[in-house]
Amino acid sequence: MIEVEGLVKTFKDVPAVNDVSFSVKEGEIFAFLGPNGAGKSTTVQMLTTLVRPTSGVARVNGFDVVKQEKDVRLSIGVALQETGIDKVLTGRELLVLQGRLFKMSNEEARRRADELLEVVSLTDAADRRSGTYSGGMRRRLDLALTLVHRPTVLFLDEPTTGLDPASRIEIWNEVRRLNQEFGTTIFLTTQYLEEADELADRIAIIHHGKIVSEGTAEELKQLVGGETIAMDFSNEADAMTAATLFQTTANGNHVSFELRDVTLTEIVRALDERGLQPERLTVKQPSLDDVFLQVTGESYEGGEIRVD
Numbered sequence: 001m002i003e004v005e006g007l008v009k010t011f012k013d014v015p016a017v018n019d020v021s022f023s024v025k026e027g028e029i030f031a032f033l034g035p036n037g038a039g040k041s042t043t044v045q046m047l048t049t050l051v052r053p054t055s056g057v058a059r060v061n062g063f064d065v066v067k068q069e070k071d072v073r074l075s076i077g078v079a080l081q082e083t084g085i086d087k088v089l090t091g092r093e094l095l096v097l098q099g100r101l102f103k104m105s106n107e108e109a110r111r112r113a114d115e116l117l118e119v120v121s122l123t124d125a126a127d128r129r130s131g132t133y134s135g136g137m138r139r140r141l142d143l144a145l146t147l148v149h150r151p152t153v154l155f156l157d158e159p160t161t162g163l164d165p166a167s168r169i170e171i172w173n174e175v176r177r178l179n180q181e182f183g184t185t186i187f188l189t190t191q192y193l194e195e196a197d198e199l200a201d202r203i204a205i206i207h208h209g210k211i212v213s214e215g216t217a218e219e220l221k222q223l224v225g226g227e228t229i230a231m232d233f234s235n236e237a238d239a240m241t242a243a244t245l246f247q248t249t250a251n252g253n254h255v256s257f258e259l260r261d262v263t264l265t266e267i268v269r270a271l272d273e274r275g276l277q278p279e280r281l282t283v284k285q286p287s288l289d290d291v292f293l294q295v296t297g298e299s300y301e302g303g304e305i306r307v308d
């Protein structure tokens with residue numbers, strides 16, 4: 001659905017996107033994850049024909065983004081960071097207008113508006129001015145507007161930036177629904193690690209204009225190793241005994257190691273057999289934070305938020 005080969009965009013000698021290649025399969029949700037200034041928006045703008053690449057090739061739906069601009073535009077839906085939604089018109093009016101712009105008859109545009117209001121759960125607010133909508137509702141309306149002409153590929157540039165956690169989850173649900181119910185292929189950019197982890201089938205981490213790692217969230221996490229187990233004892237002697245038992249070293253009262261060839265049950269049993277009782281025992285899954293640190297050597301400074 002999306003094929004990108006050696007894509008470059010240079011602004012006055014500064015490479016914003018520097019030799020990026022990837023492909024997105026039909027029906028996939030693919031996330032470009034990176035901090036501010038990594039080159040995400042510039043990539044979206046090239047793929048949606050708004051910015052001309054300096055070099056490289058990109059095809060969307062089989063159409064070349066430079067040579068077949070019009071075909072690309074007609075086959076995609078795009079929601080950019082700044083929503084330019086008129087505030088005076090109602091959600092329904094805006095959707096009908098969009099349908100008319102795509103040359104639908106009045107009746108067809110009305111029918112499509114009803115359908116989409118339902119899809120993004122805005123039926124109850126359909127006849128209110130969009131200026132009265134919350135941030136989350138506006139993003140949902142924005143999503144609906146991108147869907148009017150039934151695009152097969154959707155580009156969402158930072159769809160939840162600036163939203164509160166509850167609205168963010170609403171958008172995640174809508175994006176999942178569009179993908180599952182209609183099979184829409186989705187390319188999204190995000191600076192939130194959780195968002196990529198939650199939504200994407202595959203993730204490309206972009207840093208200073210280059211893809212530094214790519215894979216499923218699981219594959220990326222495997223790069224930094226498996227789960228780790230950590231235990232704290234009430235005294236250093238017990239910690240040392242436990243460390244010897246698991247062929248590792250203690251750090252004061254603390255012992256931690258990667259859960260590789262041993263299961264949690266085996267560990268608990270081994271501790272029990274020697275009368276060792278840790279005060280605390282935790283198992284930690286690797287996170288995309290750990291991956292980012294590993295592949296870039298820098299800690300992640302994106303707009304981190306917790307939603308759990």
Ligand SMILES: Nc1ncnc2c1ncn2[C@@H]1O[C@H](COP(=O)(O)OP(=O)(O)OP(=O)(O)O)[C@@H](O)[C@H]1O
Nearest residue numbers: 011015016034035036037038039040041042043191
């Ligand atoms: N029109 C432009 N002229 C000059 N430099 C630009 C232009 N657009 C982007 N850049 C630069 O290119 C780099 C990548 O920007 P881009 O907007 O693609 O990053 P991003 O990952 O989308 O970040 P953000 O989340 O802040 O939008 C940045 O250093 C930016 O300053």
